[in-house]
Amino acid sequence: MSGGSDERIPVGPQHPSLKEPANFMLDVDGEEITGADLTLSYNHRGMEEAAQRKDYLQNIYLLERICGICSHSHTTAYVQAVEELMDVEVPDRAKYIRTLIGELERLHSHLLWLGVGGHEMGFDTLWHYAWRDRELVLDSLEELTGNRVHYAINTLGGVREDVEEDQFPMLRENLEEVKERAAYYAEVVPEEETVLMRCEDVGVISRETASELCAVGPTARASGVPTDVRKEDPYAAYDQLDFDVITHTDGDLLARVIVRLEEIVESCKIVEQVLDDMPEGDITGANRPTHTLSNMVEEGEAISRYEAPRGEDLHYVKSDGTDTPERVKVRAPTMANWPTVVEGLKGSYIADTPMIVAGIDPCISCTARIGVEVTGDAAVSIDGGDRKLSLDDLSDYAKDWYGQEVN
Amino acid sequence: MSFAMDLVYLLVFPGFLFLSTAGMAVQYVDRKLYAKVQNRVGPPAVQPFADFLKLLSKESIVPEAAERDVFVVAPLFGLAGVLTAILYVPVWGAEAAFAFQGDLVVVLFLLSIPSFALFFGGWHSRNRFSDVGTLRTLTQLFGYEVPFFLACLAPAMAAQSWEISTVMTTLAESPLALVLLLPGFFVGLLSLQAKLERVPFDAPEAESEIVGGALVEYSGRKLALFHMTKDIEFVVGAGFLSALFLGGTAPLYGIAGPVGGFVAFALKVLFVVVLLTVVKAAFARVRIEQSVGVFYKWAVGIAIVQLLIVIAAASAGIGGL
Numbered sequence A: 001m002s003g004g005s006d007e008r009i010p011v012g013p014q015h016p017s018l019k020e021p022a023n024f025m026l027d028v029d030g031e032e033i034t035g036a037d038l039t040l041s042y043n044h045r046g047m048e049e050a051a052q053r054k055d056y057l058q059n060i061y062l063l064e065r066i067c068g069i070c071s072h073s074h075t076t077a078y079v080q081a082v083e084e085l086m087d088v089e090v091p092d093r094a095k096y097i098r099t100l101i102g103e104l105e106r107l108h109s110h111l112l113w114l115g116v117g118g119h120e121m122g123f124d125t126l127w128h129y130a131w132r133d134r135e136l137v138l139d140s141l142e143e144l145t146g147n148r149v150h151y152a153i154n155t156l157g158g159v160r161e162d163v164e165e166d167q168f169p170m171l172r173e174n175l176e177e178v179k180e181r182a183a184y185y186a187e188v189v190p191e192e193e194t195v196l197m198r199c200e201d202v203g204v205i206s207r208e209t210a211s212e213l214c215a216v217g218p219t220a221r222a223s224g225v226p227t228d229v230r231k232e233d234p235y236a237a238y239d240q241l242d243f244d245v246i247t248h249t250d251g252d253l254l255a256r257v258i259v260r261l262e263e264i265v266e267s268c269k270i271v272e273q274v275l276d277d278m279p280e281g282d283i284t285g286a287n288r289p290t291h292t293l294s295n296m297v298e299e300g301e302a303i304s305r306y307e308a309p310r311g312e313d314l315h316y317v318k319s320d321g322t323d324t325p326e327r328v329k330v331r332a333p334t335m336a337n338w339p340t341v342v343e344g345l346k347g348s349y350i351a352d353t354p355m356i357v358a359g360i361d362p363c364i365s366c367t368a369r370i371g372v373e374v375t376g377d378a379a380v381s382i383d384g385g386d387r388k389l390s391l392d393d394l395s396d397y398a399k400d401w402y403g404q405e406v407n
Numbered sequence B: 001m002s003f004a005m006d007l008v009y010l011l012v013f014p015g016f017l018f019l020s021t022a023g024m025a026v027q028y029v030d031r032k033l034y035a036k037v038q039n040r041v042g043p044p045a046v047q048p049f050a051d052f053l054k055l056l057s058k059e060s061i062v063p064e065a066a067e068r069d070v071f072v073v074a075p076l077f078g079l080a081g082v083l084t085a086i087l088y089v090p091v092w093g094a095e096a097a098f099a100f101q102g103d104l105v106v107v108l109f110l111l112s113i114p115s116f117a118l119f120f121g122g123w124h125s126r127n128r129f130s131d132v133g134t135l136r137t138l139t140q141l142f143g144y145e146v147p148f149f150l151a152c153l154a155p156a157m158a159a160q161s162w163e164i165s166t167v168m169t170t171l172a173e174s175p176l177a178l179v180l181l182l183p184g185f186f187v188g189l190l191s192l193q194a195k196l197e198r199v200p201f202d203a204p205e206a207e208s209e210i211v212g213g214a215l216v217e218y219s220g221r222k223l224a225l226f227h228m229t230k231d232i233e234f235v236v237g238a239g240f241l242s243a244l245f246l247g248g249t250a251p252l253y254g255i256a257g258p259v260g261g262f263v264a265f266a267l268k269v270l271f272v273v274v275l276l277t278v279v280k281a282a283f284a285r286v287r288i289e290q291s292v293g294v295f296y297k298w299a300v301g302i303a304i305v306q307l308l309i310v311i312a313a314a315s316a317g318i319g320g321l
Helices: A047-051 A056-066 A071-086 A092-120 A124-145 A165-191 A193-199 A207-212 A217-222 A253-277 A290-296 A333-345 A350-359 A391-401 B002-011 B016-037 B047-057 B068-088 B103-123 B128-159 B164-172 B175-180 B182-195 B220-245 B252-282 B288-316
Strands: A007-011 A023-029 A032-039 A300-308 A311-319 A325-331
Touching: A007 A350, A007 B128, A023 A350, A032 A333, A032 A350, A047 A056, A047 A325, A056 A071, A056 A290, A056 A325, A071 A092, A071 A300, A071 A311, A071 A325, A092 A124, A092 A165, A092 A253, A092 A350, A124 A165, A124 B252, A165 A193, A165 A253, A193 A253, A193 A350, A207 A217, A207 A333, A217 A253, A217 A311, A217 A333, A253 A350, A311 A333, A333 A350, B002 B016, B002 B068, B016 B047, B016 B068, B016 B220, B016 B252, B047 B220, B068 B103, B068 B220, B103 B128, B103 B164, B103 B182, B103 B220, B128 B164, B128 B182, B128 B220, B128 B288, B164 B175, B164 B220, B175 B182, B175 B288, B182 B220, B182 B252, B182 B288, B220 B252
Parallel strands: none
Antiparallel strands: A007 A023, A023 A032, A300 A311, A311 A325
């Protein structure tokens, strides 16, 4: 994929502008990027293998730790899949609580991203403002669940903790402020001259490219692809809520900023509806002691989709009828958005790299599964290094490693 | 006696000892105000000093691939430049420590030395990030130097002198002239911001892109010296601009003597520092070619208009020119 230049600049795997180990090789001509290579998964976390060694209930807490930001997304996607196998009906109140936490999570994730984006473009004041406002959301989450980041609210068949009516006023108050701040940023940020200089027409992904590369979440929506699992395949309480899918047509970084800011406002509206309509009733549909829940899972397989703050999160669970899953496969949203980064980098300036990478709100370690080189021969490298194996070798290696019989 | 006095000027006041203290004070004001604007607490007053001491105690590595001599000398070279520059800027009275016709040009030259030091040090440290950083430092230098020179030419033309002290005292007598020079002051401020590589013109060190640019390989003492050079350059640059555009130590040195003059100097430097810190907080970082564009599209134009204003005002006899 390299162009006609002779200088290559490595970005990552350890790089101060990336908080996680992504690895790019940029071919540059002066300040312009002529080509980009991406190496995924410098850091293999072995989450899926670990999931095969724990029972269904324990896995909730393991998978919650795939990501520090979309922790609720991963657990919800996972429990939805397992609930399908358990054949258990989740009560409405539990669905509303899941929606509530999910939207609060989207709020804090988008505000976090706004701060990171601000920092990457050298606008540290925006960063500190966004993160200050994010505290309001984190406080709300702490009030509701007892935790700021890993809420641990999901369980098989429902949620672990109920919400109280007297928590609502504080929530509404915080949200009102967040909404106000988001509306203010949505008004001010796109008019700031230096922000425009850095974001307008940078890293443009056309609607066609976004569809072709199967982009998800705000990245796709900023390019005008109205994809949103909450609308396409409603889960939790989303089929009973009224909200818009925010899209933008420009597909540049500025569009991604605007889409996320408007989604903050939209999320606030969703949370208000959830608080207004919160139904009475049980919070779990499985009328059994918690520790026996894992035994309810029947043989079969299930796929669950969830609209995480960063896009569609997909969990696949295969059960052999025991209390531990036979296979859990996670496709984090960042995985689907990586190709757009490579596409967006070409023709940009080196200076835009952090912004373009940050533009998809990447969660690199969530994505990390196995080292696959995008370029090179049809071989796979382990640890992203020189040790390359063919696909068959890799299969043998995996079976060997996992202690199964080699076919 | 005269030699002893020269030594005092160089090493104590307004030279090294004073400047290093003032540099830390300015760094503190900059960081504290920046933090306040961002709704943070900010560092305590001794933080800049503590940071400096800490760096001094750290190992100062010279990369194997680096050109050792250049790498080691570069920080001293930059520091020497700014320390010399202060000798021609009036700090306490109507006269600088040394003054002669043409010292304005010398100070302009001395103030660009830190950028060259940064370039030499960064380039010879043989690191890809510092390669990009130094190229940007140089590119930006071409952007801001011309408008900076043009802007500083305006007060010199207005006062018909190439001596900073004379320019200062002449202009201080006619407040209207200072008002007429405001566009030049604006260009001077922008250029100083770019010279110091601060937001929005911090592309050369862009920590989130090229990890600090030219200084990537520097550590310990040498890094501390570079930081100190930047702080001192801030003080000298601010003092230089306030002497040319704000009347420098006037009017207090006429009222309360050297102490009054120094207070006026300090207040005006503080004023420039506050302005540039607010600018730093209010913007995002522009790309290098955008930054050069800002200077050639706007700053040069404004500076030339400023010169025309001075010429017109002088021929019409306005503002005591």
